[in-house]
Amino acid sequence: xxxxxxxxxxxxxxxxxxxxxxxxxxxxxxxxxxxxxxxxxxxxxxxxxxxxxxxxxxxxxxxxxxxxxxxxxxxxxxxxxxxxxxxxxxxxxxxxxxxxxxxxxxxxxxxxxxxxxxxxxxxxxxxxxxxxxxxxxxxxxxxxxxxxxxxxxxxxxxxxxxxxxxxxxxxxxxxxx
Numbered sequence: 803x804x805x806x807x808x809x810x811x812x813x814x815x816x817x818x819x820x821x822x823x824x825x826x827x828x829x830x831x832x833x834x835x836x837x838x839x840x841x842x843x844x845x846x847x848x849x850x851x852x853x854x855x856x857x858x859x860x861x862x863x864x865x866x867x868x869x870x871x872x873x874x875x876x877x878x879x880x881x882x883x884x885x886x887x888x889x890x891x892x893x894x895x896x897x898x899x900x901x902x903x904x905x906x907x908x909x910x911x912x913x914x915x916x917x918x919x920x921x922x923x924x925x926x927x928x929x930x931x932x933x934x935x936x937x938x939x940x941x942x943x944x945x946x947x948x949x950x951x952x953x954x955x956x957x958x959x960x961x962x963x964x965x966x967x968x969x970x971x972x973x974x975x976x977x978x979x
Contacts, residue, residue: 880922
């Protein structure tokens with residue numbers, strides 16, 4: 803192999819990895835340097851009061867697991883979250899017959915919308931860098947005639963949504979910011 807073909811190898815490697823959606827980042831979340839961020843308890847505009855603390859705890863746990871993001875009160879960067887809406891709507895009914903006995907099942911759909919805003923000092927004094935994004939998710943769960951089971955499954959669906967959106971917020975908001 804000649805010297806000239808060795809020089810092209812890194813270029814080809816970069817094109818292959820870049821075209822597949824991969825990137826070579828020095829740190830998790832694509833940050834070029836470590837960041838210290840404050841994460842206050844999520845504001846909650848819904849009727850489900852416990853979701854704000856749950857979302858905040860989930861997100862802080864994810865960030866604390868990172869080697870390049872430190873969570874600390876009073877940090878120069880702040881990630882604020884607002885739960886904009888939580889709705890639970892009727893899903894689909896399904897009727898089946900088992901040994902000539904009708905059996906009905908139904909589902910409901912839980913929706914969750916969260917606005918996240920990451921603000922950090924910019925290169926010029928008084929000019930903060932701001933990233934704002936709205937995250938949405940939905941989860942279907944089965945319901946039956948036992949109300950305690952319906953409540954349990956709804957709580958599980960909302961907990962799953964909080965975890966899912968916590969992951970999306972952590973991955974999206976700090977990406978190359």
